[in-house]
Amino acid sequence: MLASRRSLALGAAVLAAPALAQSWPQRPARLIVPYAPGGGTDVFARALAEGLRPLLGQPVLVENRAGASGIVGSEVVARAEPDGQVFLVDTGSHALNPHVMPSLPYNTQRDFTPVALLSRFPMLLAAGATQPFRTAMELVAAAKAAPGTIGFGTSDAAISYAGNLFARLAGIQMVEVSYRGAGPMLNDLIAGHLPTSWNSTVAALPHIQSGRIRALGVSTRERTALLPEVPTLAEAGIAGYEFAGWYGMLGPANLPTSIAARMGAAIEEALRDPAIRQRLLGIGADLKPLGPDEFRTFLGEEEARWSRAAREGLIVRAQ
Numbered sequence: 001m002l003a004s005r006r007s008l009a010l011g012a013a014v015l016a017a018p019a020l021a022q023s024w025p026q027r028p029a030r031l032i033v034p035y036a037p038g039g040g041t042d043v044f045a046r047a048l049a050e051g052l053r054p055l056l057g058q059p060v061l062v063e064n065r066a067g068a069s070g071i072v073g074s075e076v077v078a079r080a081e082p083d084g085q086v087f088l089v090d091t092g093s094h095a096l097n098p099h100v101m102p103s104l105p106y107n108t109q110r111d112f113t114p115v116a117l118l119s120r121f122p123m124l125l126a127a128g129a130t131q132p133f134r135t136a137m138e139l140v141a142a143a144k145a146a147p148g149t150i151g152f153g154t155s156d157a158a159i160s161y162a163g164n165l166f167a168r169l170a171g172i173q174m175v176e177v178s179y180r181g182a183g184p185m186l187n188d189l190i191a192g193h194l195p196t197s198w199n200s201t202v203a204a205l206p207h208i209q210s211g212r213i214r215a216l217g218v219s220t221r222e223r224t225a226l227l228p229e230v231p232t233l234a235e236a237g238i239a240g241y242e243f244a245g246w247y248g249m250l251g252p253a254n255l256p257t258s259i260a261a262r263m264g265a266a267i268e269e270a271l272r273d274p275a276i277r278q279r280l281l282g283i284g285a286d287l288k289p290l291g292p293d294e295f296r297t298f299l300g301e302e303e304a305r306w307s308r309a310a311r312e313g314l315i316v317r318a319q
Helices: 002-023 040-056 068-078 093-100 136-145 157-170 182-191 201-209 257-270 274-281 292-311
Strands: 029-033 060-064 086-091 112-128 151-154 175-178 196-200 213-218 244-252
Touching: 029 040, 029 068, 040 060, 040 086, 040 112, 040 182, 040 196, 040 201, 040 244, 040 257, 040 274, 068 086, 068 093, 068 157, 068 244, 086 093, 086 112, 093 157, 093 292, 112 136, 112 157, 112 182, 112 201, 112 257, 112 292, 136 157, 136 213, 151 157, 151 182, 157 175, 157 196, 157 244, 182 196, 182 201, 182 213, 196 201, 201 213, 244 257, 257 292
Parallel strands: 029 060, 029 086, 151 175, 151 196
Antiparallel strands: 086 244, 112 196, 112 213, 112 244
């Protein structure tokens, strides 16, 4: 009897999905950012929400649910109804967390629906303006002279990987300092409470341009056009270093494909808006979105990448 009731409920949901998708959205949509305000994910999500509002005909609200490297906010979306009212805007940590956390309250592959890859971006190794090291190799020399005394700030699992990969390849010992988001981390970096940090260009660029922090290197294979004078970390002397971050949007499991497709199309259109596009390009975003099917393939590649990195001992599981 229980199985029959479940079958009937599932059948009703399947029949209702096309009607729901056709009328969507009828209420405001919520974009859950699982990090504190002021970071790159938050900045990107708020600009995107502004572009989506006129296209969807409903308010698009950004809600910060920070904590546990994105897990707190992600769980909100994993447990939400698949009615197109709640979406997650997360970083590459979404794919990395299962490989670094001892347990998660959700399954990243089963409990979410891919909607869009929003952007890729380089990450920056940055230092406070009052710190004595002005290059990556000066930082390496200082860390070798005093092992385990220089901290580096991180705000999610992907950025943690970027920082620990740097230390491993440079052969140095540094102290990781975890934050709930890039905003608080940058505040400490600017104030001199934190020597170095890893940030997206989206979050860090305004502070670099103002001279409050300095960039020691970018994580990608090529330099960023926004900071052409800043070398890649490989150029700076960290042989083999290469890593890029990304932002993506996901919905709860069983989100109707037509809603995911419509949101994906709206995202592409919003990112073509000259004002939105200029704002995001101006802070380092790479605006080459992927739709639901392509993003699903991309996430599969990310899963394979992190599984391989875990087997090879390149990432460490939290205790």
